[in-house]
Amino acid sequence: MTNTFDPEKLQTALENIHHAGIPGVFAEVRDHDRTWSGAAGVADVTTGRPVTTEMRHRVGSLTKTFTAAAVLQLVDQGEIDLDDPIGGYLPHLVPGDRGASITVRMLINHTSGLAEYLPYAYPSLAAFPAMAKTTPQSLDDHRFTRFHPADLIALGVAAPATGAPGSTPGVYSNTNYLLMCELLESITGIPAAKYITRNVIERAGLQHTELPTDPPITGPxxxxxxxxxxxxDPPRDFSIYDMSFVGPAASLISTVADLNRFYGLLLSGDIISSASLSQMQRTVPVIAFDGKTLDYGLGLQKTTVPGHGTYWGHEGSVWGGGAVSMTRADGNRQLSLAVNLQRWNRLDSAGKPQPHPIDAALQAFTQLVLCG
Structure with missing residues (x-):
């Protein structure tokens, strides 16, 4: 085996993430026809139950790739045009001049100028993303609140615009993807979650992936x-949570093996056409919630690793859970990783997250996988 696929080194690097402060972490790495999976730490800090590689996990905004793929399937079928205005499809949700100016493409690549609705749905996050001024009380208050997507979209549409339609850099916003879900339903006549399940999840043969309808996570x-x-402090368990506050924009439950399978099939042209895949890989700069700039396509993030190629995938976060999946452009190297702690960085007096050993350990593991 090459030094970029050394199981012992990979396991040690994964354990370093746990020792740096993550309760539990698990990952799968694929290199050509070889697969390595590993886990470190605990799934339950009270009982000490160990985390395992087969565990199902909320993967947050990795869901957006699945939603985008479903929309692009309808593009392939001639049911949707990426450069059509969203107001032509959903005039009741984005009316008037904005509906006429914002295209389907702008929604998928976050250049619509529509603001994030989250601060308005969770009142105590009203300063979001000025995190030093927020409190987590709403996370408890709304653990079992059932939100309606049209209400959330209305909050995002009513909020001050983040920019003119089509302008760059774009600004990351879940409002865009809830609108994509409404678009899917308006075209197909069935709820977006059912359409994505049938045409993306089941088509890819993902046996441990689902868009949940209830708060619990089924299975291990x-x-x-x-x-x-x-x-x-100490961190609180939010694994049982009503995910209607993001729906098919970020509520997916999956496994690291299923994620690698999905992105591998997507990038090999088995989920959408090669023409639509090319559209997905046309990127623009997009400002994420944490202020960093993403190289963002249509539901895909691009990462260039000097000397080691281009990777496509996505990262995601929910309350308490995080995940990332990356596949090299040639399909021969993949990484999917999940962690069961989020927002571990403490803030300085200016509200800026401070470095934490977890950051360095995650970077070291990722660098080992991608670069050796």
Whole structure:
């Protein structure tokens, strides 16, 4: 084996993430026809139950790739045009000049100018993303609140615009993807979650992936611990949560093996056409919630590793859970990783997240996988 696929080194690097402060972490790495999977730490800090590689996990915004793929299937079928205005499809949700100016493409690549609705749905996050001024109280208050997507979209549409339609850099916003879900339903006549399940999840043969309709996670899973920048101490378990606040924009439950399978099939042209895949890989700069700039396509993030190629995938976060999946452009190297703690960085007096050993350990593991 090459030094970029050394199981012992990979396991040690994974354990370093746990020792740096993550309760539990698990991953799968694929290199050509070889597969390595590993886990470190615990799924339950109370009982000490160990985390395992087969566990199902909330993967947050990795869901967006699945939603985008479903929309692009309808593009392939001639049911949707990427450059049509969303107001032509959903005039009741994005009316007037904005509906006429914002295209389907702008929604998928976050250049619509539509603001994030989250601060308005969770009142105590009203300063979001000015995190030093927020409290996590709403996370408890709304653990079992059932949100309606049209209400959330209305909050995002009513909020001040983040930019003119089509302007760059775009600004990351879940409002865009809830609109994509409404578009799917308006075209197909069935709920977006059912359409994505039938035409993306089942088509890819993902046996441990689902868009949940109820708060619990079925099957073996790790608890999801939220720290909210040290404001929740010790971190609290939010694994059982009503995910209607994001729906098919970020509610997916999956496994690291299923994620690698999905992105491998997507990038090999088995989920959408090669023409639509090319559209997915046309990127623009997009400002993420944490302020960093993403190289973002249509539901895909691009990462260039100097000397080691281009990777496509996505990262995601929910309350207490995080995940990332990356596949090299040639399909021969993949990484999917999940962690059961989020927002571990504490904030300085200016509200800026401070470095934490977890950051360095995650970077070291990723670098080992991608670069050796």
């Amino acid at each position: 899973y790790s608890h999801h611990y939220e720290s909210w920048f040290g404001m929740i």
